[in-house]
Amino acid sequence: MNLASTAGRRFLSIKLWTLAIVAGVSLHVAAQEFPARPVELTVLFPAGSSADVVARVLADGMAKQLGQPVTVVNRPGAGGAIGYKHVQAQKPDGYSMVFNSNSISTVHYSGLTPFDYKAFDPVARVTVELPVIAVKGDAPWNNLKELADYARKNPGKLKVGNSGIGSHTHITGVGFFNDQGVDVSHVPFGAAQVVTSLMGGHIDAIVQLPGALAPLVRAGNLKVLGVLASQREPAFANVPTAIEQGMKFQADMWRGIAVPKGTPKPVVAKLEQAVRAAVGTPEFKAQGEKLGFAPAFQPATDFGPTIAADDQLLARAMEKAGLKKTP
Structure with missing residues (x-):
């Protein structure tokens, strides 16, 4: 030996x-x-955007729980890819967070990032926004079935506006009408322009998030035919979801917090607790009512499967729309 x-x-x-x-x-x-110093939260949209406003209220609430400032930094561009790339490259220690959304999948499948949602660890879902289909107040359709039947009888004639190529409203519209087996013309606009174009009669319907629509609906200028999400939109409580109308389709627009892959679980847990507390504040709920989003906290253990399921839905919709460039 x-x-x-x-x-x-x-x-x-x-x-x-x-x-x-x-x-x-x-x-x-x-x-x-943790945290022994300020924590940074990357927002994928410019200062003043609805996502930015939500993130800043969230950051203030989290800071009170963590005992350290949570600094919001805007890194807009390329549909969110610039912000995602920045955070993904940071040390996985909890000090760099991203205010993520369904866009983590759309930027990947658009070929704008070499990584997908698995490059991040989920912390918590924060909000959901519920896309709807709306038409002019004097349009002949009163529900989603009537709209789909018209499109089925008039292939390619129905013009449906959205917020831009590759946007959540675009992908949602493509997914919904494809699921109904009908051919429509999808017309991309900016979020503000799409409503103006509908009111001007340049398009027949829009897929939009509800924030800017409520005043027009109350005035009778628009009517909402259905909610393309898992629950009814509080602003239009009498309008049923697509599922309630017999159409198995939902595409909630969610926002949440994620950190680079490999962040220690105890750190993720602390961040999750801070998010939970912040989302429950009166200030956060008040902003939700003002901007048209619903506080919808979901812990990391549930948020991860939500992201994964949504990723598959978006992959299929983008492939049908001819927008999917990444396998």
Whole structure:
């Protein structure tokens, strides 16, 4: 027996175990001390946008829980790809977060990022926004079935506006009408222009998030035919969802918090607790009513499967729309 060799192996084994224990203790201590400095939250849209306003109210609430400032930094561009790339490249220590959304999938399948949602660890879902289909107040359709029947009898004639190529409203519209087996013309606009174009009679219907529509609906200038989401929109409480109308389709627009892959679980848990508390504040709920989003906290264990399921839905819709460039 080579005693020197055996002793050497034992020494190496003890050394490796010691290093592992030290590393584990270091992670535990780091998690206990987190956060020891300000935390950064990347927002994928410009200052003043609805996402930015929501993020800043959320950041204030989280800061009170964490005992450190949560600094919002706007990194807009390329449909969110610029912000995602920045955060994905940061150290996975909890100090760099992204205010993510369904766009994590659309930017990937559009070929704008080399990574998908699995490059991040989910922290918590924060809000949902519920896309709707609306038409002019004097339009002949009163529900989604009537609209789909018209499109079926008049292939390619129905013009449906959305907020732009690759936007959530575009992908949602494509997915919904494809599921009904009808051919319509999808027309991209900016979020403000699409409503103006509908009112001017340049298009027949729009797929939009509800924020800017409520005043026009109350005035009778628009009517909402259905909600393309998992629940009714509070602003239009009497309007049924597509599912309630017998059409198995939903495409909630969610926003949440994610961090680079590999962030220690105790750190993720602390961030999750801070999000939960912030979403429950009166200030956050008031902004929701003002901007047309619903506070919808979901913990990391549930948020991850939500993202994964939504990713598959968006992949199929983008492929049908001819927008999917990444396998």
